[in-house]
Amino acid sequence: MTSTGINPLQIAIAGGSIGGLTAGILLHELGHDVHVYERSTSALEGRGAGIVVLPMTERYFTERGSALGEGRGGAADVALTLTYWSYVDQSGAIVGAAPTFNRFTSWNTLYRALLDVLPSDRYHLSHGVAGCTQLPQTVTVSFEHGEARDCDLLVAADGIASTVRGIVSPHTTTDYAGYVAWRGTVLESDLEPSTAAIFEDAMVYQVLDHAHILAYAIPGPGDSIVPGERALNFVWYRNAPRTEFEELMVDRNGVHRPATMPPGLAQDRFVAELRHDAERLLAPQLRELVLACEEPFIQAIFDMAADRFVHGRIALIGDAATALRPHVAAGTAKACADGYALRDHLAAGDNLNGALADWERQQLDLAQTVAAKSRRMGERAQFESTMSPGDPAWRFGLFGPGD
Secondary structure (H helix, E strand, C coil): CCCCCCCCCEEEEECCCHHHHHHHHHHHHCCCEEEEECCCCCCCCCCCCEEECCCCCCHHHHCCCCCCCCCHHHCCCCCEEEEEEEEECCCCCEEEEEEEEEEEEEHHHHHHHHHCCCCHHHEECCCCEEEEEECCCCEEEEECCCCEEEECEEEECCCCCCCCHHHHCCCCCCEEEEEEEEEEEEEHHHCCHHHHHHHCCEEEEEEECCEEEEEEEECCHHHCCCCCCCEEEEEEEEECCHHHHHHHCECCCCCECCCEECCCCCCHHHHHHHHHHHHHHCCHHHHHHHHHCCCCEEEEEEEEECCCCEECCEEECHHHCEECCHHHCCHHHHHHHHHHHHHHHHHHCCCHHHHHHHHHHHHHHHHHHHHHHHHHHHHHHHHHCCCCCCCCCCCCCCCCCCC
């Protein structure tokens, strides 16, 4: 490793998900003394959720000649490309299809690929950040179990419920968007072959009245991307007024889950309602997929945008800085982009404060632009019901369609 730009720093990263891992790897390889601190007691799991792989998402692997899914040099294929973006009507007939060549993987697969890169002694589980204080030249990070550590720079990648954001941007609010995403995965082999066929080389959408659903293939057991061995991931966006939302996010044991309802914990009455609506509203292929999912889970949709990303020697990245609605499929890519931009500004700058100021201006502009687009897409689909099959504006991307 060689360090360029600012002299090697002691850097603490709060949050060991994909954004925190990416930033940790890049800054470690730049020559800084980096440690990533994750609240969880064991390696993270994304509950089987699928993600869209934009160029920034897999940039780390692409630049090393082993892009996700290429399997070079003995590396496993961990992403797949689907040729078509297809729309179906309620009968299951394809009413629109375009060759978009979107790429997909599972959250778990990408997380493990990154975790394998960062030296294990740099990743610390059971280290939830309780708070931090700073002097002009140092930040002291306090952990929930009582330990504390001094560093030159704290990077907060601790998600939408960030502890650190309250220090950097104390007036930021997290606002419920008025709808949730019901999600789940099913193995291709558990579906009828005639049903699975429509998903073989296409992501499939159905536009509903004030709602929409999409489904696509992701790596299956053993990270297999072989058709027939993959999993199918569905996401069904469903409106839920505030009172209904509060009831929806109370699990079968009476525990309130403010942001995510894990698999197997949604109340039976809400799962029954989901399945009843699947019978009534969905195309046969999507209906079978939803009904085959034994334990669907719920992701609440929020808007949150910090008005600043830097305070002294603390920087916010990823969902800790700005939470995007999922419709642009760019949340993971933005978290990775924040890490790349931070690395580049530290490498090019000659002082930390100036580098952070330049980084903040750049990433604030990007976050505000893509957040506005994701909000507009959500409003059109869920409340205005003006989403239409084949609309070229409905394309994934962080910087633009496909990027």
